[in-house]
Structures are given as C-alpha cells and as structure tokens.
Amino acid sequence: MTAGPPLGGNDLRRRNLTVAVVMGGVFVSMVGAAFAAVPLYQLFCQVTGYGGTTQRAEGGAENVIDREITVRFDANVNPKLTWNFKPLQRTVKLKMGETTQIAYIAENVGEIGNVGTSVFNVTPFEAGSYFNKIDCFCFTEQPLKPGESVEMPVVFFIDPAMDEDENLSHVKEITLSYTFYPAEEPDDTVASRPDEDPSNNKL
Numbered sequence: 001m002t003a004g005p006p007l008g009g010n011d012l013r014r015r016n017l018t019v020a021v022v023m024g025g026v027f028v029s030m031v032g033a034a035f036a037a038v039p040l041y042q043l044f045c046q047v048t049g050y051g052g053t054t055q056r057a058e059g060g061a062e063n064v065i066d067r068e069i070t071v072r073f074d075a076n077v078n079p080k081l082t083w084n085f086k087p088l089q090r091t092v093k094l095k096m097g098e099t100t101q102i103a104y105i106a107e108n109v110g111e112i113g114n115v116g117t118s119v120f121n122v123t124p125f126e127a128g129s130y131f132n133k134i135d136c137f138c139f140t141e142q143p144l145k146p147g148e149s150v151e152m153p154v155v156f157f158i159d160p161a162m163d164e165d166e167n168l169s170h171v172k173e174i175t176l177s178y179t180f181y182p183a184e185e186p187d188d189t190v191a192s193r194p195d196e197d198p199s200n201n202k203l
Contacts, residue, residue: 055128055129055130055131055132055133055159056132056133056134056136057132057133057134057157058134059134060097060099060134060157061096061097061098061099061132061157061159061160062097063097063160064095064096064097064098064160065095065096065097065160065163066095067095067096067160067163068093068094068095068096069093069094069095069096069158069171069172069173069174070091070092070093070172070173070174071091071092071093071094071100071156071158071173071174071175071176072090072091072173072174072175072176073087073089073090073091073092073102073104073175073176073177074087074175074176074177074178075087075104075177075178076177076178076179076180077179077180078179078180078181078182080181080182081114081116081180081181081182082108082109082110082111082112082114083106083107083108083109083110083116083144083180084106084107084109085104085105085106085107085178085180086104086105087102087103087104087105088102088103088104088105088151089102094157094158096157096158096159096160096162096163097157097158097159097160098157098158099134099155099156099157100155100156100157101135101153101154101155102153102154103151103152103153103154104137104151104152104154104178105149105150105151105152106142106144106149106150106152106180107144107147107148107149107150108144108145108146108147108148108149109147110146111146112146113143113144113145113146113148114143114144114182115141115142115143115144115182115183116141116142116144116180116181116182116183117141117142117180117181117182117183118137118138118142118178118179118180118181119138119178119179119181120136120138120176120177120178120179121177122174122175122176122177123174123175123177124168124171124174126165126167126168127158127162127168127171127174129159130158130159130161130162130165130168131156131158131159131174131176132156132157132158132159133154133155133156134155134156134157135153135154135155136153136154136155136156137152137153137154138178141183142180142183154176156176158174
C-alpha cells in the first residue's frame, strides 16, 4: 500500500480545523447531557419510583382490595438542624387502595429559629411507584421558632396494582422514611417568638 501525497499547509490546517470542530461538538454535547441529566433523572424517579421515590396523587384509589400491608414510619434529622422529629405512630396496617392519614411531629429544641425541608423514600425501592401521597409536609418548607413544635400529616394509599407485580408478591411491609435538612440559614423572622425578647436568647 502506497502512502498518499504529503498534505500541503492549507490541507493540514483544514484537517486540524475539522478535528477541532468535531471534538468541540462532542464536548458541548457531553456538557449539555450532564446538565440535562439532573432533571431527567428526577423525572425518571418520579415516573418509575426508582430509588424508592413515591408518587403524588390528587385523590384516593379507585378500588380497595383485601390484601393488607404494613407501613412502617422512620424519621431522621441532619445534625445541622436542631430538631426532634418522629412519627406519632410507628406502624399502620391497611388494605391496598385504602386511604390512610398519619402524622409526624417536629420540635425545634435549639435556641434560634430555622427552616427545614425533607427528603424521603420508601423501601423496598421497587414499591415506590405504588406508594401514592395525597397530602404531605414534604412538599413545603417548614419554619420553626425556638421551642415550637408542629404536627405534620401524611395522607397516602398503596396502589392495588402492586398486587399484580410478581416482583413484590412477597412484600408484607413497606418503610416510609423522612430526613429533615436545613433549608436555609437561620432567619430573624423565626428566631424568636413574638412574645419573647431576642436579647434574652443565648447565643
């Protein structure tokens, strides 16, 4: 095989420019894909329940079946948030399709006000696509003054379609877990109760 004639200066520059353009296009595509990955991943989780992400429903299930399942409630708090946080009941047994309301309670045991926001999931993860929340405190941020406590309801049902999922036919218990994190820096508007003198608070 014989080698072709050597490239002239213009041909070499043209080839280098072509390679540079192609590589630049690949780089831009990769960066764009990286930025798009976050919302696409979130959408994927919401639709499929991947990673234990629950679903949001506007109303209850269309039907209730006899299969019962136990839902266990778990509560966690990031160390940066001075809250006590727990469910008012640890477990509830319900029929699939039955709408149920439970509640968690949070108390700010710190000396300054702060705002919390929660992340959540269910285990086993595969059950996420069948766990439907009608009302949940996880959809909003929660401010608490020092010493203030609040009850936060969760209204949910387990989609009866889970009974038709062979991968979950053995599941008798689902755990709903929340973890609260600081939503923002301490805010003066929630730093003390209206009837308290902020100067009396310890720093």
